[in-house]
Structure formats: C-alpha cells, structure tokens
Amino acid sequence: MQLLTDEIKRKMISRVFIFFSCLFVLGGCMYNDEPMPEIVHSPSSESRIIPPPVIKPKQGWGSAYKNIPGNWLPPLQLEKKWVAVVIHHSATEKGNAAIFDKLHKEQNHWEGVGYDFVIGNGTDSGDGQVEVTFRWRKQIPGAHCGGTSGNWANKDGIGICLVGNFCYRVPTARQMQSLLKLVRFLQKRYGIPRSRIYGHNTTPGARVTACPGKKFPMSRLKSMLNF
Numbered sequence: 538m539q540l541l542t543d544e545i546k547r548k549m550i551s552r553v554f555i556f557f558s559c560l561f562v563l564g565g566c567m568y569n570d571e572p573m574p575e576i577v578h579s580p581s582s583e584s585r586i587i588p589p590p591v592i593k594p595k596q597g598w599g600s601a602y603k604n605i606p607g608n609w610l611p612p613l614q615l616e617k618k619w620v621a622v623v624i625h626h627s628a629t630e631k632g633n634a635a636i637f638d639k640l641h642k643e644q645n646h647w648e649g650v651g652y653d654f655v656i657g658n659g660t661d662s663g664d665g666q667v668e669v670t671f672r673w674r675k676q677i678p679g680a681h682c683g684g685t686s687g688n689w690a691n692k693d694g695i696g697i698c699l700v701g702n703f704c705y706r707v708p709t710a711r712q713m714q715s716l717l718k719l720v721r722f723l724q725k726r727y728g729i730p731r732s733r734i735y736g737h738n739t740t741p742g743a744r745v746t747a748c749p750g751k752k753f754p755m756s757r758l759k760s761m762l763n764f
C-alpha cells in the first residue's frame with residue numbers, strides 16, 4: 538500500500554512538473570507573439586535637419602544632363618567661362634557647318650566657320666541636328682557678332698546659328714527643340730540667365746542687322762527657359 542502511494546506521488550510530481558514546463562514554454566511562445574512595440578521617432582531624430590547636398594558648378598552635372606550629346610561638353614582642360622549666348626540665322630535656305638566653314642574661309646578669310654554651333658533645317662544636315670564646330674571644341678573666340686565693346690560677344694558669347702532665313706519663315710519645330718535644349722544646357726553649365734540670351738540684333742553694342750530675322754520666336758524661346 539505504501540509502495541502504491543509512493544508510486545502515485547511520483548506520478549503526480551512528474552505530471553505537475555510537465556504541467557509547469559508546458560506553462561513555461563507556452564508562456565515563452567505567448568511572450569514571443571506579443572506585437573512589436575511601435576517605433577516612434579524620438580524628438581532628437583525629428584529635429585535633426587539634413588542639409589541639402591552642395592552642388593558645385595561643374596560637379597555632378599553628368600547625371601543632371603543624361604541625354605546631352607557628349608560633344609556639347611568642351612574639353613575640360615580648355616573650357617572657359619562663357620557669359621552670353623548669341624543666336625543667329627544663316628539667312629540662307631540651306632547649309633550646314635561644313636558649308637559655312639568653306640564660305641567663311643573663302644569669303645571672309647576667317648579661320649573657319651564663325652559659330653560655335655550650327656542647327657540644321659533638314660536640307661544639308663538633319664532637321665534639328667546640332668553640329669559642334671572647331672571653335673567650340675577649341676574654346677576659341679567666335680566670329681559671329683562684330684562691333685561689340687572689346688569684341689566681348691565673340692570672345693565671351695557663344696554663337697549659335699540656325700540654318701534658314703527667318704526674315705521670311707519660322708524655324709522648324711525640331712530646330713527650336715534642339716535650340717531650347719542647347720540653350721538650357723549652356724545656361725546651366727555657365728550660369729547664364731535668360732537676360733543674356735540675345736538675338737544677334739539685340740546684342741548690346743552689335744552692329745545693326747536683321748539677324749536672326751523678325752520671324753524668329755525670341756520671346757517664346759525665353760518664356761521656355763528656366764531662369
């Protein structure tokens with residue numbers, strides 16, 4: 538009888554032990570199932586002000602101008618500071634950089650085409666095609682806007698010529714799209730505001746000319762610039 542009682546006691550003790558063991562394990566599980574505490578921002582992290590990245594001129598521009606043709610960027614070791622853009626028409630129905638280069642050499646006895654960029658109208662180059670001339674590649678003064686004080690417009694102004702005669706017709710839509718893209722690029726690159734984007738005839742000090750023609754949409758172009 539005593540043996541039986543001891544046996545019962547042992548069984549009871551082991552069951553109680555198993556019961557509490559289960560409680561302990563379940564308790565652990567329950568603890569683990571508790572929802573995660575909400576993450577709240579401490580006042581110190583909220584009040585922390587992250588300063589905007591410092592964008593220095595000529596740094597990081599590559600990513601900002603992803604679709605800019607590589608030849609619009611002059612060789613960095615030659616690059617100079619430009620202060621204005623002067624827009625011209627060719628006053629011819631047709632043409633391209635090579636044709637104007639030949640013309641300016643033969644007729645004017647210049648070193649070559651006077652402009653930095655020539656934008657085609659679909660005749661002798663693509664409609665809206667931007668040609669980069671040796672003047673831009675070498676970063677040397679242009680020969681496109683005579684008469685200004687100290688020749689500043691040729692020395693420090695970027696000459697862009699659109700093929701066509703805008704005394705009689707407007708530039709093509711593609712020419713204007715390319716011009717807008719090119720001018721925006723040059724503005725950003727050199728910090729040139731729209732007030733220094735000139736037509737040849739409105740360049741301060743320039744000799745009287747009809748260029749770039751009364752049908753050239755200068756005010757519309759300026760309205761589409763960012764600054």
Ligand SMILES: [Zn+2]
Pocket residue numbers: 624625626681737746748749
């Ligand atoms: Zn002109």
